[in-house]
Amino acid sequence: MNKVGLLTIHDTLNFGSLFQTYGLYKAIEELGYDITLIDYKNTAITEREKTYRLNEVHTVKELYKAFFHHHFLEAKHINFWGFINDNMKVSEPYYSSSIKKANDLFDTFVVGSDIVWGMEITGYDLNYMLEFAEESKKKVSFSSSVGTRWPKEYDERVKKLLSRFDSICVREQLAQKWINELLPGKQVIETCDPTMLWNKETLWGQFNNTELVPQKKYILIYLKTDDNRTVMDAIAYGKKHGLPVYNINYFHSIPGVKNIRPTNVPQWISWFANAEVIFTASYHGIMFSLYFEKQFFWYSRANSARTESLSKELHIQNREGNKENIEKDIKIDYNVTNKAIESKRELSWSALKAIL
Structure with a gap:
């Protein structure tokens, strides 16, 4: 072999x-x-x-x-x-x-x-x-x-x-x-x-454990921007909708949010899988928000061209974290986005089979 x-x-x-x-x-x-x-x-x-x-x-x-x-x-x-x-x-x-x-x-x-x-x-x-x-x-x-x-x-x-x-x-x-x-x-x-x-049915969903996270609705932050806009927007959104805000953060605590420190796979996956809304400046934060079909706002840090290209491909441009998009809060149509993901997934499986 x-x-x-x-x-x-x-x-x-x-x-x-x-x-x-x-x-x-x-x-x-x-x-x-x-x-x-x-x-x-x-x-x-x-x-x-x-x-x-x-x-x-x-x-x-x-x-x-x-x-x-x-x-x-x-x-x-x-x-x-x-x-x-x-x-x-x-x-x-x-x-x-x-x-x-x-x-x-x-x-x-x-x-x-x-x-x-x-x-x-x-x-x-x-x-x-x-x-x-x-x-x-x-x-x-x-x-x-x-x-x-x-x-x-x-x-x-x-x-x-x-x-x-x-x-x-x-x-x-x-x-x-x-x-x-x-x-x-x-x-x-x-x-x-x-x-x-993979999707939540074939791989990622097996790690979701609802007992590891709050039983009430919450907002999740994963990786903030350097100017803290991710955090400020999440706090404002939480106040508007009456939802607590949790921030995955292993260093200094930030006022206005609850610091959480998941240290294993089920903890991290469960926080994503059960969030009401996610604010993230992380590439994989975007990815796992998509896999669990979450409503989320994405932000760019260093490589904005990469994130913007991804957002166009997956039809999530209107979820970029800016004032206009957050106020409109137009929900992601996962019927459309999932088709784009599945198309990219099938192409990539075919490529992997071919190159090996």
Whole structure:
């Protein structure tokens, strides 16, 4: 049986990263492949995702986080790895100095999804473009995201590495454009985030537990904008409709909302699945609001073009979080939106089958 190694951003404290890993792993497994999650330890990601144990602290700011936030972050870390080990086959840990050993175990390398090709995220680690993989190995990407374009001085190295791929699927049109600028003859297919390969009936709904959340209607905030507009709009909406506002937030409490800190998958899913309205500046916040057919308002943070493109594709432009849209509060027509999601889902399943 063809042995597949999945390389992605999995060792994080971000639920979206965990879910995209799980979604793609389950899809490849569903297609009958012997798949293993490659436990690659990227230095930049490990530093960014630390839980602020005392032996990791180097500044006064980090010391503050160690005393006041470590408990919740460490609980997330433990629960994330519990979920990974319970649901996926995982390789031994690899580092940049040892990742070439993975060539001995796998016939095919799949890289994606998440911002695996975002060099500001990975610390310019080209192993996410399979630099370590031998020429004889099959190399494919599925829904890989770039985020911010790599620096011009990396063009030749990126071109050389991506030209070795047997198939390339990316998550956004911009990534497709940037790659085709380097490799005009290369077919680059836009596919959905791996979480979208499944819906609440086939995968995500099994984690919903109504006993974990309030039994009365509530508003949920997931990831605020830098100017706090997400929070202010949610508070105003809550006052208008007489609903309490809960904010998923592991750091400083924000006045006017109730801080919540879900540390495992059922908790996080349940808060989304049972919310009355959601305010989110998170890509995966949008995704899971859609999967559970929630009314929500979305906001852009860094990459507004990506979010705006997604909103047009899924017919949710009028749910962008601005004063006019919030006042009108025109509900999402899920008969229309679900058809768009299903079309993208079917195309992406077909692409995944073809590239493997």
